[in-house]
Amino acid sequence: xxxxxxxxxxxxxxxxxxxxxxxxxxxxxxxxxxxxxxxxxxxxxxxxxxxxxxxxxxxxxxxxxxxxxxxxxxxxxxxxxxxxxxxxxxxxxxxxxxxxxxxxxxxxxxxxxxxxxxxxxxxxxxxxxxxxxxxxxxxxxxxxxxxxxxxxxxxxxxxxxxxxxxxxxxxxxxxxxxxxxxxxxxxxxxxxxxxxxxxxxxxxxxxxx
Amino acid sequence: xxxxxxxxxxxxxxxxxxxxxxxxxxxxxxxxxxxxxxxxxxxxxxxxxxxxxxxxxxxxxxxxxxxxxxxxxxxxxxxxxxxxxxxxxxxxxxxxxxxxxxxxxxxxxxxxxxxxxxxxxxxxxxxxxxxxxxxxxxxxxxxxxxxxxxxxxxxxxxxxxxxxxxxxxxxxxxxxxxxxxxxxxxxxxxxxxxxxxxxxxxxxxxxxxxxxxxxxxxxxxxxxxxxxxxxxxxxxxxxxxxxxxxxxxxxxxxxxxxxxxxxxxxxxxxxxxxxxxxxxxxxxxxxxxxxxxxxxxxxxxxxxxxxxxxxxxxxxxxxxxxxxxxxxxxxxxxxxxxxxxxxxxxxxxxxxxxxxxxxxxxxxxxxxxxxxxxxxxxxxxxxxxxxxxxxxxxxxxxxxxxxxxxxxxxxxxxxxxxxxxxxxxxxxxxxxxxxxxxxxxxxxxxxxxxxxxxxxxxxxxxxxxxxxxxxxxxxxxxxxxxxxxxxxxxxx
Numbered sequence: 001x002x003x004x005x006x007x008x009x010x011x012x013x014x015x016x017x018x019x020x021x022x023x024x025x026x027x028x029x030x031x032x033x034x035x036x037x038x039x040x041x042x043x044x045x046x047x048x049x050x051x052x053x054x055x056x057x058x059x060x061x062x063x064x065x066x067x068x069x070x071x072x073x074x075x076x077x078x079x080x081x082x083x084x085x086x087x088x089x090x091x092x093x094x095x096x097x098x099x100x101x102x103x104x105x106x107x108x109x110x111x112x113x114x115x116x117x118x119x120x121x122x123x124x125x126x127x128x129x130x131x132x133x134x135x136x137x138x139x140x141x142x143x144x145x146x147x148x149x150x151x152x153x154x155x156x157x158x159x160x161x162x163x164x165x166x167x168x169x170x171x172x173x174x175x176x177x178x179x180x181x182x183x184x185x186x187x188x189x190x191x192x193x194x195x196x197x198x199x200x201x202x203x204x205x206x207x208x209x
Numbered sequence: 210x211x212x213x214x215x216x217x218x219x220x221x222x223x224x225x226x227x228x229x230x231x232x233x234x235x236x237x238x239x240x241x242x243x244x245x246x247x248x249x250x251x252x253x254x255x256x257x258x259x260x261x262x263x264x265x266x267x268x269x270x271x272x273x274x275x276x277x278x279x280x281x282x283x284x285x286x287x288x289x290x291x292x293x294x295x296x297x298x299x300x301x302x303x304x305x306x307x308x309x310x311x312x313x314x315x316x317x318x319x320x321x322x323x324x325x326x327x328x329x330x331x332x333x334x335x336x337x338x339x340x341x342x343x344x345x346x347x348x349x350x351x352x353x354x355x356x357x358x359x360x361x362x363x364x365x366x367x368x369x370x371x372x373x374x375x376x377x378x379x380x381x382x383x384x385x386x387x388x389x390x391x392x393x394x395x396x397x398x399x400x401x402x403x404x405x406x407x408x409x410x411x412x413x414x415x416x417x418x419x420x421x422x423x424x425x426x427x428x429x430x431x432x433x434x435x436x437x438x439x440x441x442x443x444x445x446x447x448x449x450x451x452x453x454x455x456x457x458x459x460x461x462x463x464x465x466x467x468x469x470x471x472x473x474x475x476x477x478x479x480x481x482x483x484x485x486x487x488x489x490x491x492x493x494x495x496x497x498x499x500x501x502x503x504x505x506x507x508x509x510x511x512x513x514x515x516x517x518x519x520x521x522x523x524x525x526x527x528x529x530x531x532x533x534x535x536x537x538x539x540x541x542x543x544x545x546x547x548x549x550x551x552x553x554x555x556x557x558x559x560x561x562x563x564x565x566x567x568x569x570x571x572x573x574x575x576x577x578x579x580x581x582x583x584x585x586x587x588x589x590x591x592x593x594x595x596x597x598x599x600x601x602x603x604x605x606x607x608x609x610x611x612x613x614x615x616x617x618x619x620x621x622x623x624x625x626x627x628x629x630x631x632x633x634x635x636x637x638x639x640x641x642x643x644x645x646x647x648x649x650x651x652x653x654x655x656x657x658x659x660x661x662x663x664x665x666x667x668x669x670x671x672x673x674x675x676x677x678x679x680x681x682x683x684x685x686x687x688x689x690x691x692x693x694x695x696x697x698x699x700x701x
Contacts, residue, residue: 072510073474073475073510073511074474075554097553097554098554099547099548099553099554099555100473100547100548100554100555101474103335103336103391103416104334104335104336105332105336112412112413112414112415113416115414115449116414116415116416116449116452118448118449119448120447120448121448126446126447127446127447128446129446170554204654206553206554207651208552208553208650208651208652209651209654
């Protein structure tokens with residue numbers, strides 16, 4: 001069920017690539033006109049269709065879910081899921097604030113600092129970094145993202161991301177668990193969602209901005 | 210009646226509780242809910258102001274009071290400057306200087322004399338300054354210059370420094386240990402010279418961990434090893450355990466070091482065999498990091514372990530008739546509050562008493578917290594919650610009274626003679642001044658600021674004076690206990 005622009009039946013609401021149903025309808029109309037042209041262009045240019053999760057204006061639909069973890073020192077945060085049909089692979093994103101836990105001067109300067117902030121216990125197993133992390137910008141806040149392979153004795157290896165960005169000495173830390181392959185393709189989807197209104201509204205609330 | 214009026218009433222030993230009750234009913238919550246104002250008097254019970262120095266309007270952290278010849282000298286570390294004044298003027302030199310270390314002659318505590326400001330690292334708040342101080346006489350150190358007095362201090366987060374402060378008005382830099390990610394509240398044994406430095410060695414996965422040094426000859430530091438919790442060492446993966454805040458050693462005779470990890474969350478008390486730490490295998494691998502650990506207690510994750518102050522073996526009045534275990538080994542843990550006005554992201558930070566008689570499995574047996582009800586500390590501005598205790602083990606207060614700073618609730622005197630039942634016996638909340646800096650919270654996207662005292666750190670001396678310094682730039686207050694609190698200390 002697409003929940004674009006509606007309240008989810010259980011809780012929360014849905015963040016989509018567009019802000020409203022009206023916008024979606026306008027876009028759909030536009031797509032009808034442009035669709036044939038686009039297909040023709042693809043054929044002509046011999047290009048593969050863009051992965052719906054990768055495009056800048058994806059139809060990634062994130063549904064807020066119940067926080068699945070036990071209480072710890074950082075308390076509960078927000079939990080969201082994007083289905084494979086919407087994002088190209090199932091993504092489960094957990095984000096919470098770590099007040100006063102970040103250096104206001106250096107921020108998340110390197111992978112050591114990112115890992116100090118990270119919630120590895122939210123990942124499905126032992127996390128092994130796939131590569132060095134890199135800087136990101138989330139709604140004007142500097143941060144860092146790093147991808148991991150997670151290994152445990154029960155499941156086959158899967159992937160996860162740790163993302164952190166900061167406002168002064170307060171850190172926002174997101175853990176994204178990927179049920180699928182091709183983690184590199186998921187990064188832009190994650191960053192786009194973190195930049196979206198749902199997360200930014202919550203950040204404003206969580207940090208008292 | 211004003212808030213000031215109410216506090217004056219509280220400060221006088223009233224004939225009966227009835228009058229107090231009436232006053233409280235008349236003015237209690239409403240008046241106290243307001244932020245303090247310049248001109249309001251101190252709020253006090255069983256503690257009295259003896260002397261004051263404004264410390265040049267610098268945000269202060271750790272005071273160390275040293276009996277130096279026939280003088281008493283206070284060495285006071287500072288946080289970095291504030292946004293409004295990143296580089297305050299030093300009236301002695303006439304020059305703007307980054308916050309560093311204040312050196313104050315407190316021989317006459319009623320008239321403290323500011324001797325020297327040693328500039329620290331550039332940077333505001335926690336990013337700059339020179340927060341930590343420890344002092345040892347050269348004659349006590351095994352290889353020290355007998356004529357020297359050594360100040361160990363941090364230089365911002367980047368370095369540790371050792372100065373010769375034999376002439377406290379003219380310190381001389383001896384050495385700097387630099388290249389660190391962060392530093393904080395170290396410990397230095399004056400009789401052995403062994404120092405446990407809170408450092409941030411590159412490649413460790415935390416900003417703060419332990420470097421063990423032999424500083425018996427301060428001019429020739431010898432690094433012994435690095436230490437931390439398994440999972441923090443270079444090359445480890447996965448979750449990073451709570452980072453170090455500080456430690457207190459009871460020296461070779463006691464052979465224990467009490468490490469505190471965490472400030473306001475994920476607190477851990479770690480009891481370490483000092484000899485095994487210094488002489489055991491040193492490569493920072495998990496087995497070697499576990500080797501000297503005798504016991505470890507994970508606190509309620511909502512609290513941290515800023516100060517882990519060993520009280521040693523105490524005879525518990527409560528157990529006086531018991532034939533077994535009437536004496537207990539006690540550690541006092543002080544959390545640090547980080548958040549202004551009790552806002553989101555932090556639970557109440559307080560003091561915990563731990564029975565570590567069975568060192569492998571220590572357990573919390575009591576707590577102490579300032580009563581917020583009716584005093585409305587959460588609305589007064591700035592932080593409300595514990596921060597640090599005195600660390601002097603001088604007999605005058607040791608195992609009898611503990612002093613703990615509580616930010617906008619000033620300093621609190623706690624009767625700890627029965628650590629199973631600690632109780633408050635006094636307090637002093639200094640008045641704000643024109644120098645006191647504001648503290649802000651966000652409301653509807655806007656800064657809402659109040660000016661409130663932020664009593665940050667406290668230390669005592671062998672004479673029985675209590676030195677309280679303010680994080681919000683108010684200065685140094687030198688206090689003494691009065692009334693029943695004075696009687697507990699055995700002071701006349």
